[in-house]
Amino acid sequence: MKTIFSFFIRKGDVFMIEEFKKFIMRGNVLDMAVGIIIGAAFGKIVTSFVNDILMPPIGLLLGRVDFSNLFLNLSSTPAATLSEARDAGLPVIAYGSFLNAVVDFLIVAFAIFLLIKQVNRLMPKKEAKAARLCPYCRQEIADDATRCPHCTSEIPAAAKE
Template identity: 65%
Template structure:
């Protein structure tokens, strides 16, 4: 049993697991920021342009009982299709995807590829000017002896 606990401890404190945990926590916080951006900043102007419509309150009442708002329908436990919430969620997803795309694009720009080692000048035969291996003593093309 002790080997099992030791193995789990090594797994839990491994760098990849810790990095993933930090990523999940940051991602959750980032999701809250984007949700607030969508609900509090982006959706009100879109609703205004759409004639003062509040997307989060759009729903289809599946029962015969009338309900003026989604909150009223949910309080009465009426079956509803809350497609306005779905619209908000889709817009939220698109904004998160766009923001993550921009972050990854910026991170890729910051990460510079390792510079390639310059290729040495090829050795040329002084007689036929063909490329010759550095260790060769004779040119394989014209068979001249090389220095």
């Protein structure tokens, strides 16, 4: 009897479940999963920071504006607040929420920039491999080249300069 899991039982001679386990247990897959989870949690923190801490004082300085409630009503039916317009099913452009999302994105992007900058600073520098030169025309060639693309000379295997 075939079940929905029959696909996972055999693929030729390789067990799909074992292959899947090997795939999941590779370091980069686990690192990516941890990064996504931490990134989602960090995104929630930044969203709360933008909506609850950063934007209210800016709105106060600009005349008690609540950015999350700014909207453009596209219908002729009046609505006092964004939630009232949405409850009535009115078409609106919620540009205040969009502004909050832009500020949210900029903070996340800046934090990621700082993080990557620090990681790159702490990572050991890889030494640049010396370029291989053609012994005839002295132009740079690939390490595994057997013929120079510049002068078309045949490069002997021992001529590694």
